[in-house]
């Protein structure tokens with residue numbers, strides 16, 4: 001079991017309002033007004049360190065953080081994705097960390113899909129500051145619409161590695177959309193954040209199910225797809241203030257895909273236990 005270094009802990013997550021209250025723009029001012037801004041330019045590690053400093057000394061940020069981040073950067077070094085997609089970019093922490101890792105391992109493109117345009121602007125600004133604009137592409141809009149748009153335009157043909165870190169009930173519906181479009185197929189790898197805190201039972205059930213179990217459940221898909229009732233109200237309604245009622249489309253996915261899935265224990269940047277689920281698509285049954 002890994003251990004958390006308490007000295008690196010972010011400020012605690014506030015009970016009610018912990019994002020979208022101006023702190024994301026405040027972060028930009030914090031970074032750009034640093035006396036060492038010229039040494040930060042073009043250096044992803046230093047931009048990440050500045051974001052971490054804000055999270056530790058100013059306000060909580062819902063970033064993947066160093067510990068869970070290391071699980072995914074190690075995975076990138078192994079998989080060497082040409083194309084990686086993240087669902088949910090926030091202020092760009094995972095985008096800078098993983099986009100840099102993709103670039104170092106010879107990859108071409110890191111798509112950061114973010115629904116909130118203000119957050120998307122922060123990601124793009126910090127990616128440019130870090131010197132990653134050649135690899136990183138920020139797509140603003142709901143993840144399902146962005147996936148479909150990138151597919152329709154021919155920009156996105158295959159996803160080698162996908163990091164899921166957005167609206168928790170949309171992990172499964174977006175994965176199924178990618179399966180239906182054949183963006184996810186044999187050889188693709190998925191890394192899903194927050195599978196313990198706050199948890200994602202429907203997603204874990206899906207990636208851990210056998211083909212037979214998935215084929216059986218496909219018969220039950222009936223067009224209705226509100227957030228699964230296993231999510232707590234707080235999670236299901238996390239973005240309600242800004243986005244209103246969430247619309248999720250019921251999907252069948254491709255039940256014939258076989259995943260090998262494992263839970264990697266780690267920590268939130270605050271030190272709370274969490275885990276990343278790594279799922280490798282190893283086969284497609286006929």
Ligand SMILES: C[S@@+](CC[C@H](N)C(=O)[O-])C[C@H]1O[C@@H](n2cnc3c(N)ncnc32)[C@H](O)[C@@H]1O
Pocket residue numbers: 062063064065086087088089090091092093094095113114115116119141142143144165166167170239
């Ligand atoms: C936990 S944060 C992402 C943190 C980021 N991956 C990191 O580690 O630095 C979740 C983000 O997903 C975005 N989001 C939520 N639902 C979304 C959706 N349906 N499509 C795109 N982005 C979404 C939110 O606006 C928020 O910025």
